[in-house]
Amino acid sequence: MSEKKVSLLEGFKAFLMRGNVIDLAVAVVIGAAFTNIVNAVVKGIINPLVGAFGTQDLDNYSSCLQGPCTTDPKTGEMDGIEILWGSVLSATLSFLITAAVVYFLMVLPMAKYLARRAAMQAAKDGVQETIEVSELEVLKEIRDALVAQRTGGAPGQSSGDTPGGADGTAAGPREDR
Numbered sequence: 327m328s329e330k331k332v333s334l335l336e337g338f339k340a341f342l343m344r345g346n347v348i349d350l351a352v353a354v355v356i357g358a359a360f361t362n363i364v365n366a367v368v369k370g371i372i373n374p375l376v377g378a379f380g381t382q383d384l385d386n387y388s389s390c391l392q393g394p395c396t397t398d399p400k401t402g403e404m405d406g407i408e409i410l411w412g413s414v415l416s417a418t419l420s421f422l423i424t425a426a427v428v429y430f431l432m433v434l435p436m437a438k439y440l441a442r443r444a445a446m447q448a449a450k451d452g453v454q455e456t457i458e459v460s461e462l463e464v465l466k467e468i469r470d471a472l473v474a475q476r477t478g479g480a481p482g483q484s485s486g487d488t489p490g491g492a493d494g495t496a497a498g499p500r501e502d503r
Contacts, residue, residue, distance in 0.1 A: 388408050390409075
């Protein structure tokens, strides 16, 4: 039974040591800290700008759906049905700011970096193919020169490439007359 516990612990340790689990944990921590920054921007900058047209706090924007929306000062209960669209607007602005910052500061630069890296790799592959092609051409030239030396023919022409036989006579079946 102790072997099963050890294997479970080893499996759990292997799971925790995977790179993607650690990356996910870091992303959650950074995301939580980033949320605080975005909320501070919304409350410190966006809300006052919106407040120039009305109330300073977006959460105070609301509409009454049914009946008079009055709050009883003694009990704190609301009469009527109130729709708090200001808090929805505030959350929407927070989301849009978060999405914009993530896109412009993280996604877009990473996409440009990956595209530049892919272009460099493609250029490197193109150079490698050119080198391989030029090496192949040089090897063909060397081969042709060696063949020409052996047969005494012109470079670039092997013995099988000559229009006639080795003695210069026409190729073809020989007839004894």
